[in-house]
Amino acid sequence: MSQGQASSFAHARALVGGWRASGVRHIVICPGSRSAPVAFAVAEAERAGLLRVHVRHDERAAAFLALGLGAAGGSPAVVVTTSGTAVANLHPAVWEAWHSAVPMILATANRPEHLHGTWASQTTEHQRTVFGDAVRLRIGLEVVAGVDACDDWATAAARAVAAASGSPGCAAVVARPGPVHLDLGFVEPLVPTGADASPSGARPLPATGSGNASAPMPGAATHTLPAQAATVVVAGDGAGPQATVLAEDAGWPLFAEPSSGAFARPGATKVSLNAIPAYRLLLDTPVAQHISRVITFGRPTLSRPVTALLNRPDVEVIHVARPGEAGPPRVHQRLEGRVDASETCVHPDWLRIWQHAGAAAEQILDSAGSDSAGVKPSHAQQLSPLRVAELAVQACRAEDAMVVAASNAVRDLDLVAHRLPPGVPVWANRGLAGIDGTIGTAIGVAVGMRRRTRVLAGDLAFLHDVGSLSVPQMERAAVPAVQIIVLNDDGGGIFELLEPAGQVPGFGRDTFERFFGTPHGNGIGALCAGFAVPHVVVRDEDGLRAQLARPPAGVSVVEVGLDRRFRRRQAARLQGAVRTRLRAQA
Ligand SMILES: Cc1ncc(C[n+]2csc(CCOP(=O)(O)OP(=O)(O)O)c2C)c(N)n1
Structure with a gap:
């Protein structure tokens, strides 16, 4: 640490330089005042073509976007937020990243430590430790008036990348890829001033740690x-x-x-x-x-x-x-x-x-849409959920990617995924299997891998992350086709397969519907219209095939109406048909 003046912006610039030098390529940034020094440093790097920047309003969506970018391979994406509740909104993706071993860096702006717990606006003493043990490494950094700690900030940036990437020997609690938290105490001024050196005059970066972001190879044994x-x-x-x-x-x-x-x-x-x-x-x-x-x-x-x-x-x-x-x-x-x-x-x-x-x-699955297997969809729907998954799989080319939501979508895919071309990467947030964050994750995977991406999601998973449809207009052209196939059975179809849908003494179907089925009647098309996202409803196989054959550029939605109760019948009959066939063959 050297004596001398260095502003919040100068420290933020050193931090961004450290990330870049360590291999970071994507920054997701949410608007805020306390994080302004990082915003300007990121803007400078973006202007120079050194980083790809994504702006999001909703920090939860931002973090899932970063999760998808990290899952796409390579280096961790960084999420930058202001202080306060903004930080807590990162938590679902942090847990998912921890459990699914996805590299990610959370850079949260804060006020200096002496103001924590003093009722200073948007400031809490809980921020620095908000993620508890669910981060591989936590580093608190402070800008102190009159002290130039820019080298320390650049070094911390490199350590964060190494720890998030799972590199051994960088003080992370576990040498596996995962989330790392940098809490950044900034002081005013929060914007660059004339005193801040121009980028060309910026000092050379100190030697940084390993930027190796690849998953750790299994040991030699x-x-x-x-x-x-x-x-x-x-x-x-x-x-x-x-x-x-x-x-x-x-x-x-x-x-x-x-x-x-x-x-x-x-x-x-x-x-x-x-x-x-x-x-x-x-x-x-x-x-x-x-x-x-x-x-x-x-x-x-x-x-x-x-x-x-x-x-x-x-x-x-x-x-x-x-x-x-x-x-x-x-x-x-x-x-x-x-x-x-x-x-x-x-x-x-x-x-x-x-x-x-x-x-x-x-064979039984193949006939699941016909009378012969006794698993024909009801009159209310022409397509079975399995058939939807099958058609989505058939439509995938080796250059595509697939992202699948928790609940039935991933289980439907489980029955047909072996028919995907081997080159197609499939991502599911299986770390904690939440139904949240699917759309943000999918956009991250598509952008990070530069692949056309198909997404299979239930209606609740879609609604849960509908805010991730909000992509800034000026970024839309850079998003590859992300075609979201929404299996709309008006509620939580998976619960039809679980104990609450059975005979529960003292409770009837009305209780099931109110607390588990949870029909919502929300208009998915209207929501999409609000986000200027193309949306179509398909009612039969031909309609679905046609949509899958030509996904529009950017994010789009294909909605398939399904009958929730059909799930239970189909699951039971499929299992029964398989059991009977194998018994006959034994
Ligand atoms: C964030 C989160 N909240 C709640 C749950 C519990 N949960 C599991 S499946 C499910 C219903 C999902 O419904 P939908 O996405 O429509 O898929 P479907 O079950 O109909 O296939 C819920 C609420 C969860 N896994 N994650």
């Missing part, structure tokens, strides 16, 4: 598992192709969640034959009784049948973890590093049995 006939590989969210390689090399069935990234080996042009279609429908059939060992990768939290499998007392669970990742609660062995099998599966029939079972389930 190699573990060899004894091949054993009754093993399956479960690839949860974020598992990656290591799961595919193990399943293929050992000849084991692979149960891959849609956001596992494990449908194909690296470089493969076809989906792995080990990936078992509709695996979750098979876990309630006799073939699953033989499973004695499960190897898990990533975060398998999507379906109850998989959770039940992992909790079966006769099943051994081995989790292949990334550094700092705990694994499922009931795990017999936790391995870090490379895992392979000692020999190929001694019973090749094991894989074949599962492949046949998967093919049978797939």
Whole structure:
């Protein structure tokens, strides 16, 4: 730290320079007065073409946009906010980033520490620690009159990038990608003055830490598992192709969640034959009784049948973890590093049995829209939700991306995701599986990956994040096509499949509707119109196909009307049909 004058703006400029030098490419900034020094420093960098800047009013939407940008790969995106409640609005995305290991930096402006807890406007003593233990690293910085700490701020910026990226040895609580909080105490003046040096006169940046933003590679250790006939590989969210390689090399069935990234080996042009279609429908059939060992990768939290499998007392669970990742609660062995099998599966029939079972389930799914399987949609709707997911998958090209909301959307996709071209990245906020932030995340993924992106979301997930449709006019042209397919069943369809929709003594359907089904009647088209977002309603397959074939530029919405009660009938009949077919084949 050197003595001498340096303004809030000079410190903010050093901070932004530190981020840039460490590989940050995207800044999401929300308007505010206390954060003005950073706004001007960011404006300067944007003007020089050094950063891509996104402006959002709603800090919750801003943070989910940053989450999507970080999920798209590469360096963390930075979210900049003013002080006070603005900061608390970042919290949902911070939790999601923590649990799904997405790099992200929260840069929150504040008043100097001596004003915290003094009733100074928009200032709280809780801001600096608001995220508790849910950040990998927290750094408080202060501008002190008469002190030039610009080098310290640039160094802190680099440390934040390293910690958010999961680089080891940078004082982060866990060496995994995740959120990092920089709380910035600024003093007046909050805008640049004539005394601030021009950018060309800015001092050279001090040497910065590692800007390596790639996910940490598993350690060098190699573990060899004894091949054993009754093993399956479960690839949860974020598992990656290591799961595919193990399943293929050992000849084991692979149960891959849609956001596992494990449908194909690296470089493969076809989906792995080990990936078992509709695996979750098979876990309630006799073939699953033989499973004695499960190897898990990533975060398998999507379906109850998989959770039940992992909790079966006769099943051994081995989790292949990334550094700092705990694994499922009931795990017999936790391995870090490379895992392979000692020999190929001694019973090749094991894989074949599962492949046949998967093919049978797939046939039933294919007929799910017809009378023959007894799972025809009601008269009120022409399309079943599964068919919508299937058509969305069919429309995807290898250059596209897909983002899927929590609740039924991701579970529908789970049954058809193996039909996506292997190059299509699928993102789901599975860290905490909230229905919030889907639209913001999707825009972030599309912008960060520069890919046309399809989004599958229920109506409540859509409404929850409708504010993310608010993209500043001058940024719209730079957003790739983000086509949001809203499965509108007027409420929470997933609850139709859960206990509250069953017989609950003393309570009837009216209670279910009021507290779980929660019909809202909101006009999705009218909301879209307010945001100048193109919107269409489709009623049949041809209509949906036509829309999927030519998504307009930028954000757009395709609304499909569905019957919520149909969910329960369809789920029961599908499961029943699969069980009956496999029993007949046994
Ligand atoms: C932020 C958040 N709030 C509440 C929930 C609980 N929740 C889970 S699913 C669901 C309903 C979702 O409805 P919708 O998005 O329309 O999808 P559907 O269930 O109809 O498929 C709710 C409220 C949640 N997961 N996340």
